[in-house]
Amino acid sequence: MSRLSIQNVTKYFGADTVLDHLNLDVEKGEFVTLLGPSGCGKSTLLRCIAGLAVMEEGAIMLEGRDISADLPKDRGVGMVFQSYELFPNMTVYDNIAFGLKMHKMPKDAIRKRVDEMIQVIDLPNKMNAYPHELSGGQQQRVALARSMANQPKVMLMDEPLSALDAKIRRNLRVELRNIQKKLGMTTIFVTHDQEEALTMSDRVCVMYKGKIVQMGTPEEIYTNPKTEFVARFIGNYNILSIEELRLWNGDIRLAGKQFAVRPESMRLYPLLETIEDLIPCFEAECMITEATVLGNIMRYVVDLKGLKLTVDALNISGKSGLGIGMTVKLRLPIEECKVLADGGV
């Protein structure tokens, strides 16, 4: 039995279907991410699970029990939001203890639990600090500890890192994931940031217009997008029609009409270079029109008979022999052409 089972959940706002017969099972200890563009229904789904929004159809099952009609406080679900929402007039200790006091836990047990939580979030010296004395990242860790203190069966996180600056955000991603693994905390995490979803999750659900359009491990989602929408959303995939593939030399006999090709799967070579790799490839001549340094990656835009393509290469300084205006050879391994579903989102 799954820890959490979302069954056929449907929600309308007026005439708009915001969640469309959505199904999702989450296993105990799993970290599942809902990833999708603004407005696709991610937050609404979390709010339905937490009992903060009423759904029109479907059921939310927690450990086999239907909790759809339970009050939020009785669901055994914790939630962390983008804004930390700590009580400004309370210390870190009191913020974490707040929910436990509400549940009338004995004082000694509260102290023990808060101590544990403070160890988990690694803020032992800040027990008596007030929120305004903490950095954004520290405040979010306290918000997390406050939600975890009640030992929820499922933790819901709505873009908890998006108010933080890039460096803190990256560090906290790792910390959060370590805490989640250590406690075996079943987690649903919402983000619109592809990198965040791919680096943190056991499983990623890509959402579009109230539906999960693809679900899989980060590796599956990244290397095998099933639709044009997922390919465009998840990376800088080039989307090619079968006609555009025919601009290459080679035996173009692929099943399908539309293909996704990752920028790093193609390679550029100076025209005169002898190519030794034996991987079956399509090959074409093209011209480099743009070259941008993205740290350790060089991003090239090339023109192949009017078709613009993005090609990424490792940035090994000064060694590529490639530059803007050059006509070069472009090779595309046949197995890297991922067939996309016809007309699907």
Ligand SMILES: Nc1ncnc2c1ncn2[C@@H]1O[C@H](COP(=O)(O)OP(=O)(O)OP(=O)(O)O)[C@@H](O)[C@H]1O
């Ligand atoms: N209280 C509300 N009343 C009317 N429409 C709403 C309400 N809350 C959300 N919506 C609409 O429901 C849709 C889904 O919103 P939701 O906040 O779930 O999306 P999201 O994927 O979390 O987006 P974001 O990443 O921008 O937070 C949007 O079109 C939004 O405008």
